[in-house]
Amino acid sequence: MLVHLLRSHPDICSHDEVFSAPGTLGGMTGTYLMKCRAEPDFASYLAAEKDRDPIKFLYKVVLDLQGKKAVCFKLKHDELVLPEYKVLRDEIVNDRDFRIIHLRRENLLRRYLSHYVANRVTGVTLVVRSQTIPEVQPVVLDPHDCKKDFETVLGREKEFAELFAEHPGFSISYEEMIAPDTEKIQSLLEFIGVSRRELTTTTRKLGRDDLREAIANFEELRSYFASSPYSKFFDQT
Incomplete structure (x- = not known):
């Protein structure tokens, strides 16, 4: 739900679980999503690039601002503990420029x-x-x-x-995210580095x-x- 809320902000590019299983690609948004829908071969190309060099894919594709002020993507704890995610996990740990949003x-x-x-x-x-x-x-x-x-x-x-x-x-927390008082969400937007505004979702x-x-x-x-x-x-x- 948080991914979709953040997508409603005009200055945020919010991806979902882009680092999915090998051979697949999901969760992309923005211009990459539009091109994947228009050209199925492009989605296959991106999936192959992700599998071949996940770190290059992270910086070149996932973190592409696409004209926005901030970009986010989702990772789950039960994925990050898996051996196949070690390279990606270590990269994020070592790059202190990443801002970590912990949804619990x-x-x-x-x-x-x-x-x-x-x-x-x-x-x-x-x-x-x-x-x-x-x-x-x-x-x-x-x-x-x-x-x-x-x-x-x-x-x-x-x-x-x-x-x-x-x-x-x-x-x-999820409970804070859906509470009528949205101050926590507004503080999150400040943390991300974008302006405060009401966020919406169709979920x-x-x-x-x-x-x-x-x-x-x-x-x-x-x-x-x-x-x-x-x-x-x-x-x-």
């Missing part, structure tokens, strides 16, 4: 629920205004899987906070607001985590 979830139960539903139930990660949100029946979550996911997410957040400690950084929220309605064994999970540091996730229903 305050409620890790909601994060895991979203991940579970998208990957095991619907296969849908994004819905825009004209599309229908999939109907999802309440799911049963395994408490051990939840705990493992909570620990993994927090561990990676700590790992990458230390890894990028010398970079300019800005942390924003729609997936999932139910009430976790009790979304998780069939909510009370079981709540009891399981009652005396743990994760009990707070069950109070934010």
Whole structure:
């Protein structure tokens, strides 16, 4: 959602997950996207260039301002820990000119629920205004899987906070991003180096607001985590 919000700012070129699986190219925006749509062979060419020399592709293509004042692109923690991303990760760590925006979830139960539903139930990660949100029946979550996911997410957040400690950084939660008070978003725009303005997106929220309605064994999970540091996730229903 943040990628799409930033795209609504006239001075920002906001790419999505451009460093996707080998042989593919996704998430590009601006003139590159238009040319890829007009010329399928160009998309194949860019994908090959990305795979051949990801660092050259990063500086020459991804960071091309395309007439804007700032350019952003998305990377996920679960990608950056993979061996095939080591070259890219090391380059970003060593180049202190990169500004790191850390998007996180305050409620890790909601994060895991979203991940579970998208990957095991619907296969849908994004819905825009004209599309229908999939109907999802309440799911049963395994408490051990939840705990493992909570620990993994927090561990990676700590790992990458230390890894990028010398970079300019800005942390924003999903909850802050969608809150009626958009001051945090305005501060983010200042961090990026562009003017303040209202941002918009056509993306729609997936999932139910009430976790009790979304998780069939909510009370079981709540009891399981009652005396743990994760009990707070069950109070934010």
